[in-house]
Amino acid sequence: NAQGTRWNKNIITYIGRYTRDLPRSTVDFLLETAFRVWARASSLTFVRMHSHNADIMVEFHGDLYPFDGPRGTLAHAFGPGLGVGGDTHFDDDERWTTGKTFNLHVVAAHEFGHALGLKHSRNPESLMYPTYKSSRGASLLASEDVANINTLY
Ligand SMILES: COc1ccc(S(=O)(=O)[C@H](CC(=O)O)C(F)F)cc1
Numbered sequence: 149n150a151q152g153t154r155w156n157k158n159i160i161t162y163i164g165r166y167t168r169d170l171p172r173s174t175v176d177f178l179l180e181t182a183f184r185v186w187a188r189a190s191s192l193t194f195v196r197m198h199s200h201n202a203d204i205m206v207e208f209h210g211d212l213y214p215f216d217g218p219r220g221t222l223a224h225a226f227g228p229g230l231g232v233g234g235d236t237h238f239d240d241d242e243r244w245t246t247g248k249t250f251n252l253h254v255v256a257a258h259e260f261g262h263a264l265g266l267k268h269s270r271n272p273e274s275l276m277y278p279t280y281k282s283s284r285g286a287s288l289l290a291s292e293d294v295a296n297i298n299t300l301y
């Protein structure tokens with residue numbers, strides 16, 4: 149099927165869409181820096197596209213599955229692969245901020261981990277820990293995250 153466990157290339161393209169919660173330039177910056185978290189820790193490169201076709205389509209949508217109104221599921225991402233593979237969606241019923249809740253940069257960095265093929269971690273320090281903590285100001289990777297992305301790529 150289209151889903152693999154990892155991308156079979158090191159240059160991965162994306163297109164970002166927008167939420168009304170933040171200026172477009174801010175969304176661009178938050179997504180770019182969320183990709184940069186993984187680029188710095190690995191051999192991966194992320195290239196923003198403006199055309200209509202990219203590996204990772206980043207979108208915001210409301211009540212379509214699996215979203216559920218405010219809180220609950222904040223975002224979801226498909227694992228690597230063709231078509232929807234890698235696509236990352238944010239629940240537009242959340243309030244997306246550059247601050248505590250919900251911080252778009254932190255949630256995006258976590259989701260992009262999934263879009264690259266990473267699963268959840270049981271380590272509360274890990275970016276891939278399955279619950280959102282507003283105290284996680286930065287999206288710094290735990291050493292476990294760095295190890296995991298380099299095991300995969
Ligand atoms: C720190 O980043 C996140 C933590 C928790 C979530 S979530 O609560 O939306 C999670 C989805 C996910 O783990 O990606 C839940 F299963 F819905 C998203 C990003």
Ligand SMILES: [Zn+2]
Pocket residue numbers: 209212213214224237
């Ligand atoms: Zn979706």
Ligand SMILES: [Zn+2]
Pocket residue numbers: 258262268276277278
């Ligand atoms: Zn997750």
